[in-house]
Amino acid sequence: xxxxxxxxxxxxxxxxxxxxxxxxxxxxxxxxxxxxxxxxxxxxxxxxxxxxxxxxxxxxxxxxxxxxxxxxxxxxxxxxxxxxxxxxxxxxxxxxxxxxxxxxxxxxxxxxxxxxxxxxxxxxxxxxxxxxxxxxxxxxxxxxxxxxxxxxxxxxxxxxxxxxxxxxxxxxxxxxxxxxxxxxxxxxxxxxxxxxxxxxxxxxxxxxxxxxxxxxxxxxxxxxxxxxxxxxxxxxxxxxxxxxxxxxxxxxxxxxxxxxxxxxxxxxxxxxxxxxxxxxxxxxxxxxxxxxxxxxxxxxxxxxxxxxxxxxxxxxxxxx
Amino acid sequence: xxxxxxxxxxxxxxxxxxxxxxxxxxxxxxxxxxxxxxxxxxxxxxxxxxxxxxxxxxxxxxxxxxxxxxxxxxxxxxxxxxxxxxxxxxxxxxxxxxxxxxxxxxxxxxxxxxxxxxxxxxxxxxxxxxxxxxxxxxxxxxxxxxxxxxxxxxxxxxxxxxxxxxxxxxxxxxxxxxxxxxxxxxxxxxxxxxxxxxxxxxxxxxxxxxxxxxxxxxxxxxxxxxxxxxxxxxxxxxxxxxxxxxxxxxxxxxxxxxxxxxxxxxxxxxxxxxxxxxxxxxxxxxxxxxxxxxxxxxxxxxxxxxxxxxxxxxxxxxxxxxxxxxxxxxxxxxxxxxxxxxxxxxxxxxxxxxxxxxxxxxxxxxxxxxxxxxxxxxxxxxxxxxxxxxxxxxxxxxxxxxxxxxxxxxxxxxxxxxxxxxxxxxxxxxxxxxxxxxxxxxxxxxxxxxxxxxxxxxxxxxxxxxxxxxxxxxxxxxxxxxxxxxxxxxxxxxxxxxxxxxxxxxxxxxxxxxxxxxxxxxxxxxxxxxxxxxxxxxxxxxxxxxxxxxxxxxxxxxxxxxxxxxxxxxxxxxxxxxxxxxxxxxxxxxxxxxxxxxxxxx
Numbered sequence: 001x002x003x004x005x006x007x008x009x010x011x012x013x014x015x016x017x018x019x020x021x022x023x024x025x026x027x028x029x030x031x032x033x034x035x036x037x038x039x040x041x042x043x044x045x046x047x048x049x050x051x052x053x054x055x056x057x058x059x060x061x062x063x064x065x066x067x068x069x070x071x072x073x074x075x076x077x078x079x080x081x082x083x084x085x086x087x088x089x090x091x092x093x094x095x096x097x098x099x100x101x102x103x104x105x106x107x108x109x110x111x112x113x114x115x116x117x118x119x120x121x122x123x124x125x126x127x128x129x130x131x132x133x134x135x136x137x138x139x140x141x142x143x144x145x146x147x148x149x150x151x152x153x154x155x156x157x158x159x160x161x162x163x164x165x166x167x168x169x170x171x172x173x174x175x176x177x178x179x180x181x182x183x184x185x186x187x188x189x190x191x192x193x194x195x196x197x198x199x200x201x202x203x204x205x206x207x208x209x210x211x212x213x214x215x216x217x218x219x220x221x222x223x224x225x226x227x228x229x230x231x232x233x234x235x236x237x238x239x240x241x242x243x244x245x246x247x248x249x250x251x252x253x254x255x256x257x258x259x260x261x262x263x264x265x266x267x268x269x270x271x272x273x274x275x276x277x278x279x280x281x282x283x284x285x286x287x288x289x290x291x292x293x294x295x296x297x298x299x300x301x302x303x304x305x306x307x308x309x310x311x312x313x314x315x316x317x318x319x320x
Numbered sequence: 321x322x323x324x325x326x327x328x329x330x331x332x333x334x335x336x337x338x339x340x341x342x343x344x345x346x347x348x349x350x351x352x353x354x355x356x357x358x359x360x361x362x363x364x365x366x367x368x369x370x371x372x373x374x375x376x377x378x379x380x381x382x383x384x385x386x387x388x389x390x391x392x393x394x395x396x397x398x399x400x401x402x403x404x405x406x407x408x409x410x411x412x413x414x415x416x417x418x419x420x421x422x423x424x425x426x427x428x429x430x431x432x433x434x435x436x437x438x439x440x441x442x443x444x445x446x447x448x449x450x451x452x453x454x455x456x457x458x459x460x461x462x463x464x465x466x467x468x469x470x471x472x473x474x475x476x477x478x479x480x481x482x483x484x485x486x487x488x489x490x491x492x493x494x495x496x497x498x499x500x501x502x503x504x505x506x507x508x509x510x511x512x513x514x515x516x517x518x519x520x521x522x523x524x525x526x527x528x529x530x531x532x533x534x535x536x537x538x539x540x541x542x543x544x545x546x547x548x549x550x551x552x553x554x555x556x557x558x559x560x561x562x563x564x565x566x567x568x569x570x571x572x573x574x575x576x577x578x579x580x581x582x583x584x585x586x587x588x589x590x591x592x593x594x595x596x597x598x599x600x601x602x603x604x605x606x607x608x609x610x611x612x613x614x615x616x617x618x619x620x621x622x623x624x625x626x627x628x629x630x631x632x633x634x635x636x637x638x639x640x641x642x643x644x645x646x647x648x649x650x651x652x653x654x655x656x657x658x659x660x661x662x663x664x665x666x667x668x669x670x671x672x673x674x675x676x677x678x679x680x681x682x683x684x685x686x687x688x689x690x691x692x693x694x695x696x697x698x699x700x701x702x703x704x705x706x707x708x709x710x711x712x713x714x715x716x717x718x719x720x721x722x723x724x725x726x727x728x729x730x731x732x733x734x735x736x737x738x739x740x741x742x743x744x745x746x747x748x749x750x751x752x753x754x755x756x757x758x759x760x761x762x763x764x765x766x767x768x769x770x771x772x773x774x775x776x777x778x779x780x781x782x783x784x785x786x787x788x789x790x791x792x793x794x795x796x797x798x799x800x801x802x803x804x805x806x807x808x809x810x811x812x813x814x815x816x817x818x819x820x821x822x823x824x825x826x827x828x829x830x831x832x833x834x835x836x837x838x839x840x841x842x843x844x845x846x847x848x849x850x851x852x853x854x855x856x857x858x859x860x861x862x863x864x865x866x867x868x869x870x871x872x873x874x875x876x877x878x879x880x881x882x883x884x885x886x887x888x889x890x891x892x893x894x895x896x897x898x899x900x901x902x903x904x905x906x907x908x909x910x911x912x913x914x915x916x917x918x919x920x921x922x
Contacts, residue, residue: 063825068722068844070827071642071649078817082810089805103801107672111663118712125851127830128640128721133851137716141859144709148701151675155697158679164795215830219820295863303698310694314687 009251010099014089017098020267021088021237025229026051028236028278035282051229055222063218069126073216076126077223080119084230087112092166093237094266095249101167107154109166109238110193114150117143117231120224124212132215135208142295146196149299152306153192156185157242160313166241173245181313188309190242195302197235198281236277247273327390334386337401341380345373345762373765374527375405377606378520380762381613385513388617388745393510396421400513404520412443415517419489422514424505431489437913438485442521444917445475445482472530478917480539483525484546484580490518491576492569493550499560499570506565507572509624512616515576519609522583526602527770529587537591541692543584548696550577552703558710560857564623564633567714571659574707575612578674579605585677595771597680600791602770603760604673607789610759611666614752618745619655622648625738630731635717635853638731639724640844645733649719651746658749660711661704664802666753669788671704676791706860713856724847754800757785 030051037044065073090104090112121143124136158164160182161172173179173186209228213221241248249266251259288297371379382404386397399421402414419435487493492511496503505511529536551574558570586601626648627633630641642649654665661667681693723729733739752759760767788797817823830845838845 059820063822064828065825066830067827068640068830069643069720071646072720074822074825078813078822079810082806082813085813086802086805086809089809100801100805102796103798103805105672105797107675108663108668108797108802111661111668115657115662118708122712122716122720125716125720126642128845128850129830130849130851133716133721134855137851137855137859140712140716141709141856141863144705144712144860145863147705147708148698151697151701151704152694155675155679158675159683162794164676164797218825219822220825307694307698310690311687314683314690 007099010097013095013251014098014100017093018085018089021093021233022230024271024274025233026055026226028233028274029229031275031278032282032285035279036286039282039286055225058217058225059219059222061218063220064216065220066127066215068128072126073123073220076119076123077220077227080116081223081227083112083116083119084227084234087116088230088234090166091234091238092170092241092248094270095251095263096167096170097251102165104166105164106157106166106169107164110150110154113231113234114143116227120227121212123216123224127215129215132212135212139208139212142298145295145299146302149192149302149306150196152303152310153189153196156189156306156309156313160185166238170241170245170248171250174250185309185313186242186245188305188312190239192302192305192309193235193242194239194277194281195284195298195305197232197239198284198298233274236274236281240273240277244273330391330394331387334383334397338380338383338387341376341383342762344371345376345380345765369402369406369410371405372769373763374523374769375520377763377766378404378516378609381516381610382513385509385516385613385617388621389509389513393508393513396510397513400517403517408446409443412439412446415439415442415486415490418514418517422489422510434485435487435489438482438488441478441482441913441917442486445479473532473535476530476532476535476539479525479529480543483521487518487521490514491579492554492573493577493580494557494573495550495553497553497556497560499557499562499566504557504561504566504569506563507569507620509617509620511572512613512620515572515616516609516613518576519579519605519612522579523605523609523766523770526583526586526605527772529590531590533591536587540584540587540591543580543587544696545692547577547581547584548699548703550580552699552706555703555706555710559706559713559860562635562853564626564635564714564718567635567710568619568623570710571707572616574703575616575659578608578670582608582674582677585681588681592682594680594682596793597677597791598771600673600677600680600789600793602767603789604670604677604791606760606763606767607673607756608670610763611670611752615655615658615666615749618742618749619652619659621745622652622655622742625734625742626652626731629734631727633718635714637725638718638728639721639847639850640729641731642719644723644729644731647733647739648742651742653715653719654746655749656711656715658753660708664753664799664806666749666756669753669756669797669799672797673788673791676795680792709856709860713853716851717853721850722844722847724844724850729844754803755785756788756799760789761785
């Protein structure tokens with residue numbers, strides 16, 4: 001009974017988590033765009049479902065793709081979407097106890113998200129057009145500049161806590177008595193993850209991304225837009241888990257009414273945390289990365305976060 | 321004609337060798353193996369051909385390479401078989417034969433001489449000290465056997481240098497970041513045999529390095545830093561190379577720098593007495609040897625098939641291969657993803673183990689001790705990013721886009737027998753990704769020999785077959801879980817794909833963005849409007865912000881270095897054809913140096 005109930009609970013939690021992330025992804029992208037508009041001086045209503053309506057409209061159109069490179073364009077957005085969904089299933093958002101918790105290795109999640117983003121950009125190279133290809137090449141090189149920062153950001157939690165999974169990290173932070181020396185480095189690693197997720201075209205209407213999809217229409221284009229939003233939300237959630245691991249509920253009993261109330265509170269907390277991080281991302285996009293050389297600045301900042309995390313982790317040990 | 325008749329005989333021979341090695345390795349027949357290993361038979365036979373468990377696992381992989389390489393790589397593979405399983409002198413001579421057989425005609429002169437010198441040194445070192453080749457007889461303490469006081473100290477100093485020199489040409493190690501014909505040789509199947517021999521030599525080093533903590537730790541960190549730099553140089557070579565075989569050669573050089581790094585980590589683990597980490601290091605090295613061999617054999621088989629169909633694989637002549645030969649492109653993408661490190665595949669498992677081993681390094685000291693390790697990790701991260709960019713460049717220029725030349729446009733999928741062999745190779749690479757423990761079960765006796773444990777086979781259950789061996793005894797990675805998750809999610813996405821009817825999408829001609837129509841003699845459009853192979857390099861140079869002044873200083877430093885080199889060789893330059901004569905003098909000079917060392921050591 002215990003194992004079956006735990007399995008059912010895990011399935012239910014995974015389903016809720018997946019639905020929550022999928023629904024909130026274009027909403028968060030719209031919130032980031034609205035914050036940027038507000039910070040840049042323009043006004044306007046929030047309209048959180050604006051991007052959802054756009055994606056639904058594009059999904060409803062009849063499909064069209066370029067004849068050259070049709071094989072790559074037919075498969076790449078969908079394979080990227082399945083990789084992002086697999087990564088999203090592994091990252092905990094408001095509670096642990098989901099299915100496949102033991103496989104939520106930090107390096108595996110980062111690798112899946114990175115590979116999905118790379119695959120989305122390869123679609124621009126598929127049809128062999130000049131402008132699209134150059135935009136895709138620029139975005140890809142900008143991504144590859146982030147790999148050392150990602151390696152450091154994964155190595156810091158691995159060195160700070162025993163075990164490699166995100167769920168294990170959250171449980172360790174909950175149970176350990178003296179976690180003061182680890183919170184700083186973990187927060188910096190989370191900051192590095194959020195910087196990785198601050199795409200140059202993070203919030204709706206990125207010019208380079210749209211140019212890259214010039215020869216696509218219909219469901220393929222909608223899937224590419226949705227997958228990009230989901231990747232951004234996944235990075236933000238991963239960073240948020242490292243910044244504030246106490247906000248995640250650990251369900252140790254099954255099926256008690258207090259648990260349900262706890263879950264609702266956790267979902268509300270997650271929503272507040274995510275919207276706050278979206279505001280932070282919008283500020284970063286507007287004030288810090290407003291110039292043209294965004295890729296180099298982003299990679300440099302993320303690497304700096306990683307190095308500071310290492311310094312904090314080991315300098316703390318020296319004195320205590 | 322004798323040539324077609326030789327090939328089935330060769331294949332049958334390699335097949336027999338593989339079956340014999342498998343039978344000897346699996347724990348079914350330990351009796352005869354132990355008798356052979358301790359020299360129960362004729363001692364001359366033992367000196368000539370002498371397989372202990374470590375050599376048998378490498379021999380299995382060499383037989384696999386021989387099976388796939390056919391007639392072209394027969395010499396190199398046979399020499400590799402003797403280099404791996406021979407007695408001390410025979411193995412060094414066979415290793416020198418492998419280096420000579422792998423020489424590329426276009427490489428600069430005297431390229432393999434360091435390797436031949438290193439092999440000569442190794443043969444002298446091995447035959448004096450009662451060497452590494454015979455198995456440790458039972459009843460003798462392995463540590464006392466490996467250390468011999470003063471001789472142990474000098475051997476500890478010289479042995480890594482000798483192995484590094486010997487494996488320098490075998491593992492394609494090189495500091496040169498250029499991508500031209502002189503710096504980079506086109507990768508062929510026989511190079512994978514050299515890789516197996518090189519890995520085997522580093523495993524031997526780890527097995528028999530004398531037990532001196534301080535020297536071991538220093539050499540370990542030195543090898544770590546060296547391997548990180550070599551990895552970066554190899555990735556840069558892959559990024560600037562201009563045809564597919566040279567790009568693969570650069571990627572292969574990156575994979576081949578990893579055994580040096582893992583051996584360095586093993587030396588540090590032995591110095592600090594960390595048995596879990598040492599076990600993880602040995603497992604990682606064994607898995608690297610097997611996975612590197614299998615994945616690269618599969619990739620080279622695919623590239624051979626592609627070359628037969630599409631002509632010389634110059635990047636600026638190809639394009640649009642994903643449309644012209646879809647099945648081969650899918651197989652090539654899977655192979656490249658395995659090399660690049662996509663999560664369920666074997667490249668990711670090795671990267672995971674490597675990062676865990678870095679985390680397992682002793683952190684007892686202060687911040688000043690962590691800075692070099694952090695620098696090494698940053699260099700590895702940069703090199704990994706450059707390597708991924710080289711992979712994406714290969715896929716983007718050759719597989720995506722439109723064909724650039726009529727010869728490239730004439731490519732199509734090969735016939736089923738050839739395609740079947742390529743599929744078998746890629747399926748073997750996937751099997752090794754999903755069942756990493758299976759190879760470790762086959763090679764457990766060799767692993768026990770390297771880690772100097774008496775009893776090798778710990779209780780292996782079915783679950784351990786699927787798990788990547790834990791580098792520090794705590795963490796576990798099971799690639800099958802990731803694969804199952806991806807398949808389930810992919811199935812759900814596929815259902816949505818089918819329901820929306822995406823396969824009925826109509827294909828239209830690309831919008832030329834207002835450009836004038838393409839002349840009729842370019843049926844695939846103007847090749848210059850596509851993204852070429854140089855765009856990625858130029859973008860990386862622009863974005864990574866190489867300052868303008870630095871290039872001038874670098875050129876001045878290079879010019880000064882070359883001038884110094886010329887002045888040093890000045891007396892010899894009066895003699896015509898100096899490099900040719902030098903190359904033939906190298907072996908006698910090497911033997912003379914080795915004799916001097918022999919006198920000093922004994």
